[in-house]
Amino acid sequence: MNILPLNNPTLTPIYILIIIIAASMLTRIIAFLMNKMNRFKKDMTVVYLIRDIINYIIYFIALMVILQFFGINLTGTLLSLGIVGIAVSFAAKDIISNLFSGIILILGKSIKVGDTLEIHDKKGVVERVTLRSTIIVDDFGVKDNIPNSTLTNDAYLLFKKPEKYRVDIVTGLALDVDVEEFASYITKKILEYDEISKEPEPEVFAKEISFKQSKVKVSFWVKDFNSKDKYRLIVINEIRKYVVKGGKYE
Template sequence: MIPTLSQILDLSFLDTFFYIIIILIVAYISLHILSSIITKFWKKFNMDLTILYLITDLLKYIILIFALAWILKLIGIDLQGIIISLGLIGIVVGFAAKDVFSNFIGGIFLITDKNIKVGEIISVDDLKGKVSKVTFRNTEIITVDGFRVTIPNSTLNTEMYVNYPKLELNKIVLEVLVPFGIDLKAFSDDFVEKFEEKSWVMSGKKPIVYDMDISEFGSQVKLFIWVNDYTKVSEYTLELGDEVRQIIEKHNKNKVLKIEKKV
């Protein structure tokens, strides 16, 4: 049972410490349970994860404030006096915490504008990645290299950023020179057939060969494939290049054999 104010002064140090531990444990368990309930509800109805992260972030601050107020009351600190004191030093605190408030306001703008959502691809300040989490203070993205980058919300409200189409990070684009004498249709069919069988290539997204231009050495084409794990794009690009080289070599050999037969 939590003591009344009249009992507070009679508590020993160990009693006070015990009650503080109890308050912290209750706050932690409450946050965990409420977050779990909200998350299950949100995912059950397939709702926007961006709002989910913001609600759980707000819930964390509310529980933290209540726990802190309870602890201060328990150790006999006058909350009313603190509030008055904060009014006297508000200007100093305001300057010290201007970045925190700026990021918080930025988070509110992100919520109302709905420009950035979890799962979308954005780039800002030469950083490009998938939005993994949005809170009132920061937005977290995961880059192609698998790095987690935290961007202050104030930056997203003052700097220009780009929203890319879905699966942009999963796309690999490779420019290839196909020598003259190789049938582009046969090359395209071999490329599509070979990479549709790859387990790391996204099903439902057919590889594409796009004929760009003709140079003095052959046809310049662009190859497009979409992979399941965008953090392994560099690894898959190397395999793509090696496989394409083998396809070109195979068609070159067939071209030589046809010439020899004609001769």
């Protein structure tokens, strides 16, 4: 039995286009809603797993509906897949291996977003764990896709994600700027942001002094790995405001 009527073949391309657009929009909406749910933010690995599974289901359903327009019998198709399944399985064994390895990694929570992973001379922070591969980002921003089957078969080093992440900013201050006043000001400003940890408190260290300037290091901790760059920029801007005003910014 056809899911949709096929009485008007001229409208078939339009129907197919609508289905594709609807499926794409639905996956985007679901991803947006999941990213907005606070309970998921603590473990982005779970978010990516659920999103991948939902995406596969949506696109599978869309494909089945589209096949109806071409008069393809779904029951016969699925049965035929069983006949050729053995041959296909040999060709797709790597894909299947990565798929099951991804499920094991995610459900076992052995590797999570924010962990530091080192394998086969590659090292980086885990950005995402999908059903097929694990994506890491090195210190230079270069991304590497590690097949999940490699992670389940080969040895690797894993440094678990800390609860807090330290951010260091080194800056220069004019010699007429009071370093202690700067430290008091910037510490107070940093603590105004909820995502920045109150314990341990932000710190300002004197690095060196020259005939032109004093160098100091501002250190603070953030609660979310993904917010490190955001708050680094915010604090740098607060430092800039203070320096531009000659240490008299309020």
